[in-house]
Amino acid sequence: MYQVSEYHETIREAVRRFAEQEVAPHSHTLWEDEEFPYEIWKKAGELGYIGLPYPEAYDGGGGDWLGFAIVLEEIARVDCAVAVSIMANSTAASLLNNFGTEAQKQRYLRPILDGSQVGCIGLTEPNAGSDAANIQTRAVLENGQWVINGSKTFISNSGSRITGPLVIAAVTGTRPDGRKELSNFIVPNDAPGFSTGRKLHKIGWRGSSTSELFFQNCTIPADHLLGEVGSGLKQTLAQVSTGRILIGILGLGILQGSLERSVKYMSERTAFGKQLNQFQSLQFKVADMATNAHAARLMLYDAAVAKDEGRPNDLQASMAKLFATEKAMEAAHQAVQIHGGNGIMTEYPVSRAFGDAKVLEIVEGTSEIQRMIISRTILR
Known part of the structure; x- marks a missing residue:
């Protein structure tokens, strides 16, 4: 531990x-x-x-x-x-x-x-989220340059004035088993044929720049291939567990923040002649938050140390991501409830955290995907 x-x-x-x-x-x-x-x-x-x-x-x-x-x-x-x-x-x-x-x-x-x-990574497309095998963007080597055509969406960190290298996945051929061969490429922000589409508006993470990306005969030098041709999916999958640990950590942050804001608000506000922290129904809410934050921290730190030590952590990462993000959503919900009318005002951090928490249950593999991974691993 x-x-x-x-x-x-x-x-x-x-x-x-x-x-x-x-x-x-x-x-x-x-x-x-x-x-x-x-x-x-x-x-x-x-x-x-x-x-x-x-x-x-x-x-x-x-x-x-x-x-x-x-x-x-x-x-x-x-x-x-x-x-x-x-x-x-x-x-x-x-x-x-x-x-x-x-x-x-x-x-x-x-x-x-x-x-x-x-930096940002371009994997998701309009028809390829959790289903990475459905990527449509293609890259063809012509006259010593890679020519890329396709689009990406929901790309975090894109569209800012300091966005630098984009690491994107594209189809470069067909594997012997008939599946698509994927490769990763480094696309400079000023590459010919590359453009940033509309800015996307979200219910959470609103301070994080998210846009669409378009590649219309986008050309990059041959040496901008990342690793070997056809290794894109393997490279990306090697990072998946790390991403899930880190998304889980964001959930833990929301969990802890929701707890601290709720405790502070309950000690300051009164209702029916009593401070809010004297109502047992509200006491139970913060008890659940504190318990879940402690459990999530144990799971996530353990997974992070496993990564540091080079131990397998795929199952730990999926479990920790699932637990932390769902408990973050619960905590954000209860924090809004504790704050009452103020809780639905964006001036209050609990309101903003509510939208942020919802996003965490979707990115880096939805809760449903995590349950599928966990059950398949256990039943294997």
């Missing part, structure tokens, strides 16, 4: 101060304006939070995944949209770090770790 070291507690204290001082004061504005948190992003990069688990050789922090999980937890506690921007950037960073050449890492990994750019 994991043990949080003094090093990790130091990270928590520092990031909590950062979240309270640099993130929380701007959360309502980011929500209303649906604006990417540029200044926060820059400061997070300078402090080393964005690249914490990546090699120092590429401006990463040389830290571990448990430390990075704590970074995301503490930021999501006050604003999940800011945390998910860091998480989505990490997904692109992992692909580049694990499968990129030295030249690719120097050119494209370094700037998304130091905070000067933000």
Whole structure:
């Protein structure tokens, strides 16, 4: 079982101060304006939070995944949209770090770790979400260049003025078993034939920039293939468990934030001549939140340490993601209920957290997909 070291507690204290001082004061504005948190992003990069688990050789922090999980937890506690921007950037960073050449890492990994750019990964398409095998975007090698045609949607971190490399999946042929051969490519934001479509408006994560992407005879050099031809699905699947752990961590942040806001509100408000914290029905709500936060933290930290130690963690990741995100939704719901009329006003963080929590049950594999993975693994 994991043990949080003094090093990790130091990270928590520092990031909590950062979240309270640099993130929380701007959360309502980011929500209303649906604006990417540029200044926060820059400061997070300078402090080393964005690249914490990546090699120092590429401006990463040389830290571990448990430390990075704590970074995301503490930021999501006050604003999940800011945390998910860091998480989505990490997904692109992992692909580049694990499968990129030295030249690719120097050119494209370094700037998304130091905070000067933000990376994103383009897998989802209008008809290919959890069903990645249904990807339609195609890439053909012609005259020493890859020519890409297709579209992507729901792409986090796209459409910002500092969006840098896009790591996208495209069909490059047919496998011997008749299935599509997928490959990953690094597409610079200024590649000919690439364009960003409309900005997408969400019920949560409103401070995270999300757009459509279009590729119309988009050309990139041959050396922008990531790894080998046909290895795209294998590369992406290798990152799936990590993504599920990190999405679960965002849920834990919402859970903890909902608990803390509810406790504070209940100690300040009165009804029928008593403070809210004297009503047993409300006491039980915070008891459930606290219990679920503790259980989620145990599951998620254990999964993060398994990753750090190189142990298999696929089942742990799916269980932790499922539990943490569903309990985050429950906690956000109850926090709104505790706040009453104020709870449905966007000036109150519990209202914004409610929309954020719902998104977590869908991305990186829906709750239904997680239950399918868990049951198949157990019954195998």
